Amino acid sequence: MPLTFQPIIRELLDDTGTTKIVATTTEDGSPYAVTSPFLHLNHDGFFVHLELLETSITNRNLLRDLWFDRKAAINLTGKDGRSFLVKGVPVKAIISGPVFSEYYNKVQQALGDSDLSTVWLIKPVEIINETYSERKIEEESQYPFSVHLDRLVN
Amino acid sequence: MTKGEDAEHLNDIVAKYPEVPRLIILKTDVQRRGVFYTDAAVSVLDEKKHSITGTHIFGTRDGKIAPRPESLLLRDGTSIITTPTAIEDNPYVVDLLDGQPFLYDGGEPIEEVDYWPAPAFYGKLARSGILMQKIVSARPQRLVINPHRYCTFWKNGNGCTFCDIVAQIKKGKKDLQIQARPKAEEIAEIVAEALKEPGRYSAIFLTSGSVINGTEPFDEEIDIYIEVFQELGKLFRTKKFPSQIIGTAYSEAQLERLYRQTGLMSYTADIEVLNEDLFNIHCPGKAEWIGYKEWKRRLVKAVDIFGRGFVNTGLVAGIELTSPHGFKTEDEALKKTLEEAEDLASQGVSTVYIVWSPRPDTVIGNQKNASLDYYIRLAKGLHELRVTYKLPIMFDDYRHCGNHPDTDLSRLLPF
Known part of the structure; x- marks a missing residue:
């Protein structure tokens, strides 16, 4: 992960107002996106997605991604409009042991009577800044023909 | 090689x-x-x-x-x-x-x-003073209990050709102080301790050797399971709880009794090999006391009691190719095995396999298991039958067992 982005990513992940999305694809390539309220970065720089339901489509898609070296996407959008898309590879599905137990307890503390299927570790391989205010400047400077003329009128 | x-x-x-x-x-x-x-x-x-x-x-x-x-x-x-x-x-x-x-x-x-991570109860002592893991063991998400470790098929030398359960209990008694028949109350005491660890277990699994004794053969085996399950049942607020046994193929009356009197949710009776002649050779005790066709009939009847997706049978894959009686080619073995597995699947019974591991204290322990290509084709074939017949297999999947390459593939099943 580019170090310049890491503090921003961590900041967004730590902010309860941030919208956190995990997007995957089904076997036939159809997109599938869900919110991931527990999403965060661990100390090793992997995204941690907690999958609560064993038979969820996301769980299966992440498994397929791990098995066949495919990528998933994560979108983080803050209240202030900062937005980042992270492409990552699911590299580990933890279903038992101390790490699993720690998250199982956290989920129960947060949601009461609930379960945890899998702790997914997603290795980021590409981060794209999708913050509109920054993308707008970039777009207008690099692609002047993308601008509608009415916006340029005196 | x-x-x-x-x-x-x-x-x-x-x-x-x-x-x-x-x-x-x-x-x-x-x-x-x-x-x-x-x-x-x-x-x-x-x-x-x-x-x-x-x-x-x-x-x-x-x-x-x-x-x-x-x-x-x-x-x-x-x-x-x-x-x-x-x-x-x-x-x-x-x-x-x-x-x-x-x-x-x-x-x-x-x-x-x-x-595999160690459970929290390992190292603790039961009230009797025995180490808890001598009675109950754990896989990553499953508790494992062997309520009776002796198999009475061996009494007249009719144990399965790939099995070393009796040799192992003899070694276990000597080297590991493992009990052949732990008490149901003690099993429940240990399971209660194990369940204090949140998120650690999603099923309880029991298996034993076959016990022919009883008014009807295997009544005593069922009695052992029922006794243990009834003690375990006191630990749960639901009548049924995620659980599996691998037992002998029981009659309908026995299956009804087992289902009605316990919290058991799924049932496995391993046929070991899907060919009658080979079954008779490799499982002479099962052949003597039940028979191949009856074993299959009982599996199908179990679906009426436990439901589709809650009954299966296991193969020790590779023994069907051993000499001198086995199939001569892997193609033939695969074809015949999948044909019979499909017959079972069409009636609601899943077939799963373990890779046969030739072990020294077994009759056929000096032979080799099959090729990797064969095992992958078998895994694909059994998985595809579950797709075709829409048979869930969660009770015996990667999480609840972990010993079946074919059910690993079924993790992606949409049902």
Whole structure:
């Protein structure tokens, strides 16, 4: 992960107002996106997605991604409009042991009577800044023909 | 075959079956060839962190009882339930790479593995003073109980040809102080302690040797299960709880009794090999007391009681190819096995397999198991039957057992 982005990513992940999305694809390539309220970065720089339901489509898609070296996407959008898309590879599905137990307890503390299927570790391989205010400047400077003329009128 | 040839074979099979995950092919091959733990791999074993071999109902391939990792976990959460194998027999090697256990083949690192985590109740003593793990053991998400470790088919020498349960209990008694018949109350005491660990278990599994005694044959075997299940049932607020037995094929009346009087949710009766002649040869006790056709009929009847997706049968895959009676080619073995598995699947019974691991204290322990190609085709075939007949297999999947490459593939089933 580019170090310049890491503090921003961590900041967004730590902010309860941030919208956190995990997007995957089904076997036939159809997109599938869900919110991931527990999403965060661990100390090793992997995204941690907690999958609560064993038979969820996301769980299966992440498994397929791990098995066949495919990528998933994560979108983080803050209240202030900062937005980042992270492409990552699911590299580990933890279903038992101390790490699993720690998250199982956290989920129960947060949601009461609930379960945890899998702790997914997603290795980021590409981060794209999708913050509109920054993308707008970039777009207008690099692609002047993308601008509608009415916006340029005196 | 040299080590290098085996490594090449793995990659060939991975390339040949791009629709099968490499990790599942690797798992299958590790089960096929076994593992050898280096001193370094054993040196990082920590009984506070890892499950260490102890309460196996069956023996090891190298014939030794020694502290080693109980089994391995892959990155996808799949277990490799395997058995230590002598280095001369060309197994995969578990060594360390930067302090992490790693599978090696031909000196090359292949894949990281984790040792199974130790449950919190390991190391604790039951009220009787016995170490709890001598009575109840654990897989990554399952509690394992062997309420009766002797198989009475051996009384007249009719034990299965691939089985060493009796030899193992003799070794276990001597070396591990394992009880042949633990008390139901003590089992429940230990399970209660185990369940204090949140998120650690999603099923309870019981299996025993067959017990022919009773008014009707196997009544006593069922009595043992019922006694244990009724004690376990006191621990739960629901009448039924996620659980499985691998038992003998019971009559309808026995199955009804087992289902109605306990919290048991799923039922497995291993037919071991899907061919009547081979069944008679490899499972003479099962043939003598029940018979092949009756075994299958009882499996189908069990679906009426436990429901579709809650009944299956297991194969010890590879014994169907052993000499002198086995199929002459893997193609023939696969065709015949899948034909019979389809007949069962069409009636609601799933078939799963384990990779046969030839062990020294067994009748056919001096023979070799099948090729990796065969095992992958068998896994695909059994999985595809579940797709065709929409048969869920969650009760015997990667999480609740971990010993079946075919049910690993079924993790992606949409039902």
